[in-house]
Amino acid sequence: MTEFQLAQPKELDAGALFVLKSRGSWLHCGYHLTTAIVGPAVLSLPFTFAMLGWGAGLLCLTIVAVVTFYSYNLLSIVLEHLDELGQRQLRFRDMATHILGPKWGRYYVGPLQFTVCYAAVAVCILLGGQSLKCWVLQQSWSNGVVEDFVAVLWNNNQQLAGLCKKRTPDFSHAHAVAARGFSLFSCLHEPPSGAVVLYNAATFCEEQPHHGPYACCSCIRLLPGLGAIYLLSTTDEKMMLYEFEVIFGCLMLILAQIPSFHSLRHVNLIALVLYLAYSACALFGSIHVGKSRSTSHKDYSVSSHGANQMFGIFNAISIIATTYGIGILPEIQATIVPPVKGKMFKGICICYVVIATTFFSVAISGYWAFGNQAQSTILSNFIVDGNSLLPKWLLLMTNAFTLLQVSATTVIYLQPTNEIFEQTFADPTSPQFSTRNIIPRLLSRSFSVVVATLIAAMFPFFGDIMAFIGAVGIIPLDFILPMVFYNVTFRPSKRDLIFWINIAIALVFSALGVLGTVSSVRQIILDSKTYHLFANV
Template sequence: MGSVAHKDSAGILSKDGENGVDSSKNLDAGALFVLKSRGSWLHCGYHLTTAIVAPALLSLPFAFTLLGWSGGVVCLIAAGLVTFYSYNLLSIVLEHYAQLGKRHLRFRDMAHDILGPGWGRYFVGPLQLGICYGAVIACTLLGGQSLKFIYLVSTPNGSMKLYQFIVMFGGLTLIMAQMPSFHSLRHINLVSLVLCLAYCACTTAGSVDIGHSKNAPKRDYTITGVGLDRIFGVFNAISIIATTYGNGIIPEIQATIAPPVTGKMFKGLLVCYSVVIFTFFSVAISGYWAFGNQAQGSILSNFMVNGMPLLPKWFLLITYVFTLVQVSAVTLVYLQPTNVVIERKFADPKMGELSIRNTIPRLVFRSLSVIVATTLAAMLPFFGDIMALFGAFGCIPLDFILPMVFYNVTFKPSKRSLTYWGNTAIAIVSTMLAVVGAVASVRQIVLDAKTYKLFANM
């Protein structure tokens, strides 16, 4: 007997049958064209790894300077365990609804169905879109900085400015952003996985080599800052680590998996966190060991002193190239929520994906979104401070709080159970960290305001 598909008030496809999202005519263009459900658990692992294991992890040694050895290692382990648990909970909730015949393809759809329409439309949807687009701006800035590093290593007295390299990177993104669906990035994200392993191995080897060389800096592991500065520094470091583990697009990644989805996301998480363990801990520990509390915002900056490289130029160039190419893949991943909105607003699901009717709006509006992100990255080269604020306001709610709430509301575990109180405790502590982290981030922005300058050559 045939199954019946229909769409509910949230625009979520419902179907009488397991995990089915087969009646594509009932999906809006954003879900139909961008979030195609054709991938395997291995593809899911590639997407997850690119979304989490990004060049932002190169700031982990700097976070250790604010926490010290014990605090840094404890926070790194705790954040890893909590995010793995959180993402798995989110996946379980998604699988539960898929088995009921109502598969959620977007974070906002989950919030709409579990917490109510207002949560999806006015809180989760805008928050996720803002965080992901902010990540695109930050990645564009990082890509430009990587290009500039490559330029300075090969041409130490070069006169080109940072904003010129940002525009170059934006041009590359402009071309790659036209790839039609999230699923179409699977091979790029496999290359991204290999590259993140490569540049983290290079970074670790470089730190160890410098630490053992005659040019090794004098190492001091005392925590920087005193009094209030030290307290706020601790919360800044926690925000950095939380943001590094942050994702914010778990439902969209799970949406790329072909039905049935049961158990596949967990396998993808195992692939991702195998890479996380190697990369995060090797970079954080080796970088902090080599440079102590002199570790900079990106540990790669410590590889050059007064414009002079501490390692062979070819080694630095390879490391920067690996980082540059990988950050381009990360940029594409975090463009997907924006692409979903663009397709939903301007594409016609009744026409073919590659029809003239849909191709022209896709080309125009995706290009506009990349141009705006590139312009903002060039104008605001201090965007890292702003992203710390976004991380406190966005990454912590999406990755540490909402999954706990979704699980408790969906499955209603006994209030006497460890699961209920564990989830509740994580949500409460994360809320407190988000508030204090936001205050600390705003304070840091105020302190750094005197260095802010549009189109600065940083």
């Protein structure tokens, strides 16, 4: 213990009281942990193997898994110890303040965690927009080309209403909905507004039977139709990536209003199931393609050489480390109802059972199927020259599951931001759902989502920036600080093995953080020639 240690305040502030409610079980904690760690990044693991090869890839994936499991348990043990002393810490920055001193919490850990989490929100919105774009376009392509249907609409306006009623089976459901949206505007010389089209499309949906292959009542089934409506109502006949990101951001505006971390337990359970589903799709898709390809088409050698190979290795290690990263473990442990001892360990074990099952299976199967041709996301390997190597329904389903799961991950990483806003603007003496607290909550959370969506839309190359943030943020929070916290709190003897294990891990990952930072900056410079705002990538 140091002279800077501060006792936990007797009264909780609004952020801790409203957002970090301590009502959950170890099972709920497992849901939160898993949703925060897993995600579409698992689909990039075959790509890291392409830069590392079989041996180094498996070794890195295993070492980082062991180190993070150890690190998260150390962090949990320190939190449990402080709780037993009557000084329970609910936030990462409070923990740093208590153990290392006020300046560490206020000027280093707090800003670092906020930057990492908010950047993760922007990246998730970017991924959500990309998944939605792929989903809509695949849905449109599965039943015809959008441009051809546009020609039908504008060249045959007089026959359109009858076409929709009599020949709906000849079109995808998305096209039928869009057609009805246009059918009442045959006298116009330009596309009507999206709102008007949407209203008439919704009217058409209500007219359809609520059963059979053309039922229109499912929101999930209607989403591709809404995308097609937008595509058909624009004069350039295509939709930009940032527009999909705005649509996804609108969904996040709603989900961001979920009041507390504990309230996400059911959402995160569903997200866990969705993650298992699209991981299974990637696994079986890779096996299917791998069996159909001859072994002569598979090259498992590392294709790059010299400096490119070296920086590729650093990038791969950074990607793997970031994939296992979380950065908000104290906030997740804060949701557990007291007493907390032993509960977090069970949650971590559940999380790592899922991780071990999915990370290794997707990485191994993807690299086995495609070798060093594995792309930054394995889903890209399933489409060659515009032709799908898998059944289109499988790709559609995988993108849909990814889209929905990313939305849950986004809400998880909004919680530190929400907690700061509640602490700043809410009144802990008023009820959580009083007008005094609801209005600031609605405005602040909406503002947070709008800004994150704007960042994602303006900088669709934000993944390169996130690699830099991961190197300077995720690695310190998850691979260095837990070791420091443990050694400072328990002061193990220098003769104890655990002391030197912690020192070694902290030093090794500090070096990897520096190398990852250099590598990510280099990649940003190399890619800067292709950067422009609101790019459609």
